[in-house]
Amino acid sequence: MAGNSKIRSGRLSKAEIDVNFSDLHPPLTRSEALIEADRCYFCYDAPCTTACPTGIDIPVFIQKIRSDNLRGSARTILSENIMGGMCARVCPTEVLCEEACVRNTHEEKPVEIGLLQRYATDPVFERNEQLFERAPPSGRTVAVVGGGPAGLSCAHRLAVLGHDVVVFNRHSKLGGLNEYGIAAYKAINDFAQTEIGYLLSIGGIEVRNNVTLGVDFNLDDLRKEYDAVFLGLGLAMSNKLGVEGENLEGVINAIDYIAKLRQTEDKSTLPVGHDVVVIGGGMTAIDIAVQSKRLGAEHVHMVYRRGPEQMSASVFEQALAQTSGVTLHHWANPGRILGDDYVTGVEFDINGTDGGMHLDADVVFIAIGQKMDASGLNALTMDSGRFVVDEDHRTSMDKVWAGGDCVAGGDDLTVSAVQHGKLAAISIDRTLRKKNHG
Amino acid sequence: MADLKTQFLGISSPNPFWLASAPPTDKAYNVNRAFEAGWGGVVWKTLGEDPPIVNVSGPRYSSLMSNDRRVIGFNNIELITDRPLQTNLDEIRQVKKDWPDRAVVASVMLPMNEASWAKYLPMIEDTGVDGFELNFGCPHGMSERGMGAAVGQVPEYIQMATEWAKKAASVPVIVKLTPNVASSVPPAIAAMNGGADAVSLINTINSIMRVDYDSLTMYPTTDGMGTHGGYCGEAVKPIALNMVAEIARNKETRALPISGIGGITNWRDAVDFFALGASNVQVCTAAMVYGFRIIEDLTDGLSSFLDDKQLALSELIGKAVPSVTDWQYLNLNYVEKAVINQDLCIQCGRCHVVCEDTSHQAITHTVDGVRRFEVIDAECVGCNLCVSVCPVDSCISMRRLTTGTDPRTGQPISDEKLQWTAHPNNPMRKTD
Numbered sequence: 001m002a003g004n005s006k007i008r009s010g011r012l013s014k015a016e017i018d019v020n021f022s023d024l025h026p027p028l029t030r031s032e033a034l035i036e037a038d039r040c041y042f043c044y045d046a047p048c049t050t051a052c053p054t055g056i057d058i059p060v061f062i063q064k065i066r067s068d069n070l071r072g073s074a075r076t077i078l079s080e081n082i083m084g085g086m087c088a089r090v091c092p093t094e095v096l097c098e099e100a101c102v103r104n105t106h107e108e109k110p111v112e113i114g115l116l117q118r119y120a121t122d123p124v125f126e127r128n129e130q131l132f133e134r135a136p137p138s139g140r141t142v143a144v145v146g147g148g149p150a151g152l153s154c155a156h157r158l159a160v161l162g163h164d165v166v167v168f169n170r171h172s173k174l175g176g177l178n179e180y181g182i183a184a185y186k187a188i189n190d191f192a193q194t195e196i197g198y199l200l201s202i203g204g205i206e207v208r209n210n211v212t213l214g215v216d217f218n219l220d221d222l223r224k225e226y227d228a229v230f231l232g233l234g235l236a237m238s239n240k241l242g243v244e245g246e247n248l249e250g251v252i253n254a255i256d257y258i259a260k261l262r263q264t265e266d267k268s269t270l271p272v273g274h275d276v277v278v279i280g281g282g283m284t285a286i287d288i289a290v291q292s293k294r295l296g297a298e299h300v301h302m303v304y305r306r307g308p309e310q311m312s313a314s315v316f317e318q319a320l321a322q323t324s325g326v327t328l329h330h331w332a333n334p335g336r337i338l339g340d341d342y343v344t345g346v347e348f349d350i351n352g353t354d355g356g357m358h359l360d361a362d363v364v365f366i367a368i369g370q371k372m373d374a375s376g377l378n379a380l381t382m383d384s385g386r387f388v389v390d391e392d393h394r395t396s397m398d399k400v401w402a403g404g405d406c407v408a409g410g411d412d413l414t415v416s417a418v419q420h421g422k423l424a425a426i427s428i429d430r431t432l433r434k435k436n437h438g
Numbered sequence: 439m440a441d442l443k444t445q446f447l448g449i450s451s452p453n454p455f456w457l458a459s460a461p462p463t464d465k466a467y468n469v470n471r472a473f474e475a476g477w478g479g480v481v482w483k484t485l486g487e488d489p490p491i492v493n494v495s496g497p498r499y500s501s502l503m504s505n506d507r508r509v510i511g512f513n514n515i516e517l518i519t520d521r522p523l524q525t526n527l528d529e530i531r532q533v534k535k536d537w538p539d540r541a542v543v544a545s546v547m548l549p550m551n552e553a554s555w556a557k558y559l560p561m562i563e564d565t566g567v568d569g570f571e572l573n574f575g576c577p578h579g580m581s582e583r584g585m586g587a588a589v590g591q592v593p594e595y596i597q598m599a600t601e602w603a604k605k606a607a608s609v610p611v612i613v614k615l616t617p618n619v620a621s622s623v624p625p626a627i628a629a630m631n632g633g634a635d636a637v638s639l640i641n642t643i644n645s646i647m648r649v650d651y652d653s654l655t656m657y658p659t660t661d662g663m664g665t666h667g668g669y670c671g672e673a674v675k676p677i678a679l680n681m682v683a684e685i686a687r688n689k690e691t692r693a694l695p696i697s698g699i700g701g702i703t704n705w706r707d708a709v710d711f712f713a714l715g716a717s718n719v720q721v722c723t724a725a726m727v728y729g730f731r732i733i734e735d736l737t738d739g740l741s742s743f744l745d746d747k748q749l750a751l752s753e754l755i756g757k758a759v760p761s762v763t764d765w766q767y768l769n770l771n772y773v774e775k776a777v778i779n780q781d782l783c784i785q786c787g788r789c790h791v792v793c794e795d796t797s798h799q800a801i802t803h804t805v806d807g808v809r810r811f812e813v814i815d816a817e818c819v820g821c822n823l824c825v826s827v828c829p830v831d832s833c834i835s836m837r838r839l840t841t842g843t844d845p846r847t848g849q850p851i852s853d854e855k856l857q858w859t860a861h862p863n864n865p866m867r868k869t870d
Binding site: 041 | 506790830
């Protein structure tokens with residue numbers, strides 16, 4: 001980016017940036033939590049629990065908050081979702097548990113389940129209080145490929161069930177998108193690593209960082225060496241627009257920049273454009289648009305090829321972008337990225353019309369989704385470039401399970417990845433124990 | 439606006455809301471503030487012999503709270519006034535002079551000898567008080583010394599002390615009863631036989647609020663030790679209403695005027711007491727929780743209610759008493775079924791699970807594969823549990839069956855009343 005003087009660091013002071021990147025939803029105080037918990041009706045066969053991909057017994061954990069039984073509350077949450085701390089921060093609750101809350105019918109204001117979940121679990125992480133106990137050693141070892149939510153959830157459940165686990169992680173830190181992909185204001189104070197530290201403290205999980213499947217090791221070796229393999233690979237490759245100018249300086253994969261942003265302690269040192277255009281309509285697009293604005297970009301335009309209803313970003317996320325000063329455009333397709341040495345603008349075609357739109361840009365973020373790096377994995381059955389798995393998360397290949405964003409038919413949510421890892425671990429455990437006795 | 443002016447035993451007050459004998463009426467300062475706020479009268483905090491008693495200088499109160507810290511129940515271990523008698527008398531005299539239109543009644547508690555009553559009552563009456571209330575109700579501290587509830591629990595003592603008081607006083611005498619008895623009727627009869635002009639009830643109920651979860655001692659304590667207190671506030675209202683109604687419907691006591699006390703917080707609570715037989719009401723806890731300005735809603739709400747009902751306050755008094763009876767006289771042929779209004783139902787499922795777990799398995803959770811809560815008439819006994827737990831106002835109601843058969847019992851619905859006294863299953867039934 002050195003070529004373009006409009007892209008520079010220090011657009012805002014460190015103090016301003018600290019404010020902009022503080023907790024998006026500050027935690028509840030005890031009084032707030034007790035009052036909010038009192039709003040829960042303790043529903044039978046609760047719709048919120050049904051709506052939770054990990055099936056947390058929400059009325060029970062809220063009831064435990066009411067009686068100051070926070071340890072019990074956290075156990076209820078974490079026994080279904082070991083990443084319940086992160087999910088409390090990043091889940092789109094407005095389309096999951098809180099959308100299902102019967103209070104919506106009563107008064108159009110759901111119980112703040114996400115914030116209550118955070119209230120219940122925060123003390124456990126602060127005190128690093130172990131709530132789980134490992135079953136007697138099974139003598140089995142499972143390879144988990146991928147250090148994101150799916151892999152770590154699988155690893156933890158396997159460890160609890162008495163198996164040993166080796167996690168192969170291609171990054172230098174564990175966490176996957178929790179560490180590298182979530183907007184910084186959603187998980188402040190290095191929470192992803194705090195949670196992972198807690199998760200690993202169960203014991204029996206060996207972590208190998210900076211190793212990549214297909215480069216440093218391969219699937220066949222894992223299948224020979226380990227009793228079972230779980231693939232939680234995520235989606236490592238960004239989709240390309242396929243338009244002219246995509247390789248100009250200043251055209252950046254949103255995922256890469258978000259990762260860099262998350263790993264930068266003093267965010268005022270990050271290079272920020274004056275005019276930023278974000279192409280995409282998902283959570284990543286929202287995250288990069290909002291964060292650009294909060295880093296001090298003057299104009300941030302987010303452009304999506306379809307309408308607001310088709311955006312995979314929730315209504316809440318769209319509103320967050322708008323209230324953060326991001327201008328949203330719909331039904332516009334990028335036609336050409338302009339510039340000589342570096343990007344100067346983007347031309348869009350307006351869908352369904354002959355018209356077009358020009359936006360000045362010195363940075364263009366591409367956030368049109370990711371795909372799995374499937375090289376060397378062709379022996380597994382795929383659908384649309386992702387693994388096909390059964391309800392127990394078995395792939396088509398013996399001894400191999402998979403979960404998270406790399407499996408077909410998912411919703412690309414952290415909470416779903418956690419559930420996949422959990423279900424796979426339960427299935428692996430059942431399979432290994434059958435072999436023990438069979 | 440309906441007129442709330444009240445004559446209770448000939449004592450007039452601009453409204454029927456008096457502050458009960460308690461901390462809010464301990465001093466002229468508080469009472470002046472109460473009258474400024476609009477209270478109709480006060481029962482001055484209980485006067486006793488000199489030298490005055492001594493209170494603890496630690497916690498006297500504690501409360502039962504909801505999670506958002508609304509006070510549901512309240513406990514106290516405060517004794518009667520701890521100020522010199524003369525101080526109280528001087529202040530009462532001045533207050534009565536300054537507020538001639540308000541009721542000022544003196545609560546008294548004296549030892550069980552006639553001489554004390556003969557000595558103190560004339561001194562107190564000389565201040566101009568409109569009446570006396572004999573405190574036979576306080577359950578803590580004073581009862582250990584043979585006063586308060588220790589008197590109120592023995593009808594003979596009530597009658598004896600009431601007789602002494604009536605002999606010494608020329609103004610009306612109200613006897614305040616303790617709820618720490620099996621029935622409020624024998625004490626009321628004793629008070630009547632002693633010549634009481636009225637009874638007031640209830641005083642507070644023996645109570646320990648909880649333990650301290652750190653020290654595992656009772657809570658609160660005075661230097662590590664605690665004692666039971668007297669329980670009051672909203673939580674005790676149903677107990678008080680029953681005791682009031684028992685006196686109001688008993689043929690021996692039904693003519694005895696009643697001053698109703700116990701958990702009155704808003705005007706509706708007052709309506710409960712009036713309709714069940716009280717001629718005026720006394721309030722303490724609600725004022726101690728919210729301050730004196732609650733009088734605004736009490737008077738205004740009651741007035742509006744009377745306007746809506748086109749009733750005078752005097753017509754409200756005792757209105758519901760004829761509807762109170764013994765269980766044996768309930769009509770066993772009467773059949774109700776619950777009905778859930780599906781337009782109002784928010785699908786929380788609480789009605790289903792409580793019926794399923796603890797009652798009669800009479801509410802569905804799924805109909806044709808869809809989450810839906812419907813009453814199964816063939817199982818519903820009409821118990822009202824679902825109505826009692828539903829979080830949505832008016833979502834579940836009870837419907838009377840008037841024709842056909844009860845799908846639960848297969849028995850035809852009958853217009854005839856059938857009381858237990860005549861029921862075939864009753865071995866003691868009265869046969870003609």
